Amino acid sequence: MLAAVLVGGISLPAAQAAAPVVSYNVPASPAIKAPIQKPLWTASFDKNTNSVVTDDGILFTFNGGKLVALNANNGKKLYTYGSRLRPDVAHQKGTVYGVTEAGQVYALQAKTGKRLWQTAAGVTDSGSPRVIGDTAYVTKGNAIIALDAATGKQCWKAIEEQSEFAGGVSMEADGIVYASYMVQGALTSVQLDAFDKKTGKKLWKQFRQYPPLAVRNGLVYSLRDEYPFDDADPKRELNINVFDAKTGVEKETQTYSWSLGALPPYTRDNNGSVILNGNDLYIATDSAVMKYDITAYKKDAKPLQKWSVPNVGKSLIGSVHDNKIFFSKEASGAITGMKLANGQTFGFQTDNQPVQTDIYGNGVYIAQSDGVLHGYNLQTAAPAFTVNTGSRQYGPTLLSGNTLIIQAKDTGKLIAVQVPKTLR
Template sequence: MTTKFKPVRAGIIAALAAISIGSLNLPVIYADAPIVSESFSAGDPIKAPLQKPLWTASFDKNASSVVSGDGLLFTFEGGKLVALNVQNGKKLFTYGSKLRPGAAYLNGVVYGVTDSGQVYAVSAKTGKQVWKSAAGITDANAPVVIKDTVLVSNKNAFIALDAATGKQRWKAVEDQAENQGTVATEADGILYVTYWVQGALTSSQLDAIDLKTGKILWKKFKQYAPLTIQNGLVYSIADQYSFDDADPKRELNIAVLDAKTGKTKETQTYSWTLKSQPPYQGGSGSAILNGKDLYIATDRAVMKFDITAYKKDGKPLKTWNVDNTDKDIIGSVHDNRVFFKNSSKPEITGMKLADSMTFNFRTDNPPVQTDIYGNGVYIGQSDGVLHGYNLQTTFSVFTVNTGSRNYGPTLRSGNTLIIQAKDTGKLIAVPVPKALQ
């Protein structure tokens, strides 16, 4: 007799197998255990309306764009100078080739530098060349234009060209400097330039140069760029070097120099005591000037003095008690507010002078670029998003998707904001809301 077996369904076999294996009480196998495992909140995402661009345009990723006061934007694409209409992004003209990625604008003329070190001047209206210098004159990316003079650097020298003709006027060499200098400012026909000078000690040196002749009138070692120049006097913060970390006493010294001779007329010393515990780190203070009002940020306060009415050991006109550890006061007084740059975090914060209330602008990713115009605060984040904040409320008003981790300075011309998204090589123009103007 033959016995017939019916086929058993696969599902039943699998179930029986699972029961059999489970009854064996085999040990459970886990993945590798981490040495450290902690979770942190990512925070709530910022929810603000997405702003649609007015226009976009391509530009060289390493270029620095500039805007004029009459609604023109100058940038570089493919090594060429490009002029755009700020309102609609329309290309007005292109100029040259193999140009370095920086330009300056003044009185209807755009100035720049070629790869071969020639300085050129171009009409901002027509794009026609006004003049071009000889090759090899500069190693700078962009000139500085002051009055009727175009200034460029070449290693440790500054060269002045006539803005109308390009003819060289003078060359001033700083023998002690091993690097390119920086134009700080000009006042009463005197050009102020800073260099880093190396020797037994390395520090900033301030040089005063006659703008007309190029003669170096005087130079001061261990002095930074002028805070201000008033009534023939130059006010410059001195390099303090390092302080004794066992001593809580700190001071900020300002040299008051004769603008024509560089002779020290007075040294203003502002002192305070750190509130932390030893060893005392940093705390050398930082300062900005608003007219004659000097604001000094210490580790625990902001102090206000009249720089024109200095008295030795004089008390501040006003003191705001606020924690400024690891923060430098920067920029200028705006809307009765002062601003700070945090040395340990990539953020800009502020304080209201009316009530000493501090504020910040909440981001949901690390800030990369911050610019403040009027009542608008514009912060480009590393996740490719830029937020526009209301300075009064500190709330985000709009969002722009840029797709970039790195940004050039955000530009504004009238009611148009131009974002320089360097990673994508895109200029993105958006309207500035009325509340932020």
Template sequence: MQTGARVWKFGSGLQAPLLYRSGVLYAASKTGAVYAINASNGKKVWASQAASQGAVQLVTDGERLLVNNGDIQTYGLKDGKLLWRVHEENGFIQPIVAEDGLVLGQNSVSGAYTYDILHAYDAVTGKQLWKAANHDLPAAVKDGTVISQREGTLVEAVDLTSLDILDGKTGKVLKTVIYNPQNVNLKDQGPGAGNFPAWYSGNRIYLNAGNKLYSYPADADPAKTTRDTYSVESVGFRDLVYAAGPYDERILFTNNSGLYGVKTTDKSTVYYGGLRNDIARFDLIGHGLYIIQTDGRLIAMHLCTAIPVVQLKTGGNVFGPSLSVNGMIIVQSKGKVQAFKEPDSLKMK
């Protein structure tokens, strides 16, 4: 990490994605073989006998490695033995979720119209426990329940953000919580006017309304509690939309050419200026906002002060996520990996 010198090399024809867990690296090859590799010395721990061609996601769950390639294959984490396999005719195109003894996947079914189905499987046996039509991948899995956002279809609109709390074992709807932060009058609005993507972070739930982000206490009745609203309407740009957060007491909004932060403490606005080109991507690391422009220039700013701290010319225009490992910032561009020491002022103490 400090010098960029190659430590070891393993295999051929290996493909992304890669997964690292507890000193072991997991990877699949073009032929579908799955490997476990000792991350310290590059030696093979095991190779699977059962193939998983075209893997798009690797995830661990306790003593199991799950490979998503449209189907779900589950291997023993210690020996690579195939434990079970799930096949759905239309395949799992979204990332699967493995949590609390459940494996959850979503696929789409087309007929007179297209709709999504959320599937739940037992993580040990692979047995399907239940499926729920018109439900999204879970916003949360906790206390034996699956919290899933209800989806609208061509024949059944969902006008307001609606979260169903499903029994994890049966899929039965135990409770429905409906959010209406904009006080939408359904008689005056079109279908789905108040249905916003929702997710949990910490002990709060967030709703993304594009140019606004709403937040509620996770377990409170939304009709009986005070919500928080974050926006940058005061700066006069109507095309700014939610981009990231909450992170380091900031909510971030962008229109790809400008980037603004809203403080979660007092709702005031912070402008991250000095950009000369559009934003290709940005990453939040420590107290740092690492912005890569379309011209390949990386600018690292302090999230709280908006002061630029360091710049780097990558020479590329296709970028992977910037990472922080052992005090080094790793920057990925097409065909190249670069690294520099994480500035002290941007480290999270």
């Protein structure tokens, strides 16, 4: 029976505190304390835009389906171009390339916005071309189309019949174009195709092979897709197949093996990751980073160097910079690093979930889901400044000279700030 209390002559049941079914607390990260950096300028842009900045300091973005060229240093509008354009562009050597919603590919003089050429409608379903040297590559369905970058004239069209999806051109080397497709069958995996650059003739293809790590001296180095493998087996290996660039004939398989140091159950995340810097091949396992010379492979040879690095759930990312390598951790979005000189690992303290991280020079720029971006010193990992963005989603942070440009996609705003001297 409930007890009662007398309030103003009225008898009421006594209140009882409710006990939670679950009560769990995690302390918040300490707040980052760094000076607030005020914007140099801001500008509006379409939220799904992938903006780019050229070596000449011109920022290309889109607003209302139009291409907008801005001075990256002061935000001044230089010109606008077109309408109903897909919100992505590529640029090379003073020319900017894009695609209309109707599938027309266009090329403009970057400084003036003068149109150099435009193809007929329906040429491509790409967002923008991939421009390499004198060729602009676009896709349509499972076809790759090569356009003369100077005139827009179609040079050739190559189709991968076994793929239902568009391929992606990864690189050119010695007159050969390399492209990757996802091919479905009993096993769905990536496929590497090689085409003659002049004619588009398919020279060869290799199933379960990733885009080339490198093409050297007539040889193509490509990482093999190891999936599926036995998750319960602690033994792991990475295989790099070496192919003749002209014929696709396999010349060598480089096998790098190790045993997992962790306890089961094992996951695909434990299968290792690689980056190549010159001839230096870095392989990250669940517990170490190993360095080999990719051009001097010997079976079962010990690594040239080995660092003990707890690496569960992390993957090598980017490239070697300032004698450091970097890892991404998908679960948290954090980027960490390791100094090659001594194997010392480091990270950057955040006070909310990282969404976008970019590293330029001595600056590390981390945009968080709470609407702020922090700039850090790469050498010391100390925070140097904070920018209030008001956004939860971001495009890549851009850099032009000493001007950092934040793409705050939720709010459709470009925010430019001055980079401190210590981060340059």
